[in-house]
Amino acid sequence: MLTLYDNMDSGNGYKARLLLHKLAVPYKRVELDIDRSETRTAQFLVKNANGRIPTLELGDGTCLPESNAIIHYLAEGSPYLPEDRLKHAQVLQWMFFEQYSHEPYVATPRYIVRHLGRGHARMRELPDRHQKGHAALAVMDGHLAKRRFFVDERLTIADIALYAYTHVAHEGDLDIGRYGNVRAWLERVAAEPRHIPITQG
């Protein structure tokens, strides 16, 4: 049995939850309170020295951190990860884009607003983060102008990785209204079989 160390509010955790549900893979979910530093205890740091969720524990006790590595592991051999060499690399291209050019600017504002609160000093980071978030959304919107999904015209883990925080960007005060192609893609992803919301375990 797989165990997912998770936090229900985390988009990174949601990537794993969503794919596990789509694949109908049974797993045990362990909720950690990131606001109480439950990912920084000695007990958890043995599982992931980087102190972050999600972390996937396999049946033999091996622990795999990093949301995008987890969904790559889960997706291998499924329709959500193309086997073709170039398409595989293109899926990873968008997943690295997500971690470097998207997550710090689309996800972190949401973390600041929801977990630190609107009275926190880090609220002053939002304008700069939003500016870079808009740059990421503009790149996505251009790519989706003539495509239904990011790679291979079907839902892959590239879409799952990018969907997780894009669909809740407004919760970090980032307005995606002007990105019509992104909004249509969000609807397509949510209409795919076995979709679950971020609030569902």
Place this chain on the structure above:
Amino acid sequence: MLTLYDNMDSGNGYKARLLLHKLAVPYKRVELDIDRSETRTAQFLVKNANGRIPTLELGDGTCLPESNAIIHYLAEGSPYLPEDRLKHAQVLQWMFFEQYSHEPYVATPRYIVRHLGRGHARMRELPDRHQKGHAALAVMDGHLAKRRFFVDERLTIADIALYAYTHVAHEGDLDIGRYGNVRAWLERVAAEPRHIPITQG
């Protein structure tokens, strides 16, 4: 023939250069001056809408951005990328760690010092970035305490991704002196067959 859009000072570009050399794959290198925004021209944005190097152009004109997606593409079928499902995911785990928890704190200080200059206002970002850089180095040092390389006890693209900016961290004033396991690993990577320095095309 492959074409690599590159900048000789870039550690991200070096990842691709180093692996192309190891694999003895011929390619054409096109140097772009990032300080003169040559990655933001209309001509280049067609190749990578995110406006960054490295970008690999394949023989048919397809362009693949993101350094870690490029080296995954190049490494497939070679000894530098394990085929085993878990080991493959562990290689990606360290590559996502590199882009999210390492690059902004180990590479960006070097960019600020070398490209913006010591008189630039962004120099004030260094203390915070270095603090997080030390956190990343501590995670790496712990992992390497009982290992020769990051995954599978052999050089993989996880090592290449992490080596690129770690071995020049001092150029961004980040001192790696206290991380003995990391320093020994840097020497092992540099002693591997067909190694080239970051200054070599």
